[in-house]
Amino acid sequence: MATVTYLEAIRQGIWEEMERDKNVFCIGEDLGVYGGAFKVTAGMLDHFGEKRIVDTPISESAIVGAAIGASFMGLRPVAEMQFSDFISCAFDQIVNFAAKTRYRWNAPAPIVVRAPSGGGIHGGPYHSQNPEAWFVHTPGLKVVEPSTAYDAKGLIKSAIRDNDPVIFFEHKALYRRVKEEIPDGDYTVPLGKARVDRVGRHMSVITYGAMVYVAREAAEVLSREGIEMEIVDLRTLLPIDEETILESVKKTSKALVLHEATYTGGIGGEIAARITEKAFEYLDGPVVRLTAPDAPVPFSPPLEEAFLPNKEKLLEKARWLAAY
Helix, strand or coil: EEEEEHHHHHHHHHHHHHCCCCCCEEEEEECCCCCCCCCCCCCCCHHHHCCCEEEECCCHHHHHHHHHHHHHCCCCCEECCCCCHHHHHHHHHHHHHHHCHHHCCCCCCEEEEEEEECCCCCCCCCCCCCHHHHCCCCCCEEECCCCCCCHHHHHHHHHHHHHCCEEEEEEECCCCCEEEEECCCCCCCCCCCEEEEECCCEEEECCCCCCHHHHHHHHHHHHHHHHCCEEEECCCCECCCHHHHHHHHHCCCCCEEEEECCCCHHHHHHHHHHHHHHHHCCCCCEEEEEECCCCCCCHHHHHHHHHHHCCCHHHHHHHHHHHH
């Protein structure tokens, strides 16, 4: 066992998969000599060579298009978007091509698109978005967002081995803040399976990514008030683990959905709808959502703090729901 950061866990997972399978390679901007915008690929150029750590022009559409073509030739590309905001430049390649090739002519497209996402780093409106809902709405894709170092490594390895395109969101604020002991040997975490991060009996909070830590902070406070909050960490957003969500809600009878992405059209609405459709008779209150407001992410640190969901906002919602 070794204690590593969330970033190092992802780096180790990619490195190990490249050692395990010569068909795995990385492609993106500044991956080689620079080691990636966040240093996930640091040292890989020297070890694996320029044919497996491929630097590209600043063209996300070209990066993903080249990755799809390579996947058709038996390779397993890991494509990096420097910031998830710029994934929109590759939107057509991802949703109209990679997501549909298996359906159209049974051609697997085993690509992973890494997308550093999220706020809390004062990056402003072009470097802080959480665009996962765009892709959760696209059949044929798998969408992942781990919260822990253990899951980050296990899920990136599973994503690379999967034969379908996977969008792998990595919350930038977790890169060096989250540290955890992880096993030394090979392990994977299955795609499509949520986990219960904290067991509780009075309400369920369904969340993912950096918001898991907001939920943990609030749960500690509520526990001292006699309210035990259960935290469900989705880990994979598509396919969503409906069974684990409903099992938790049926136990606690109250549900709160928490995500950093903006409110309208977010995955929180989808989760709330499924709970209402399939566990309505178990509910003792409305399904509550806490999200960012419908606005671009502010650049100003005080405005960004006001914009993002946090412990105080969650405590207000949770106390209201507990008293309902």
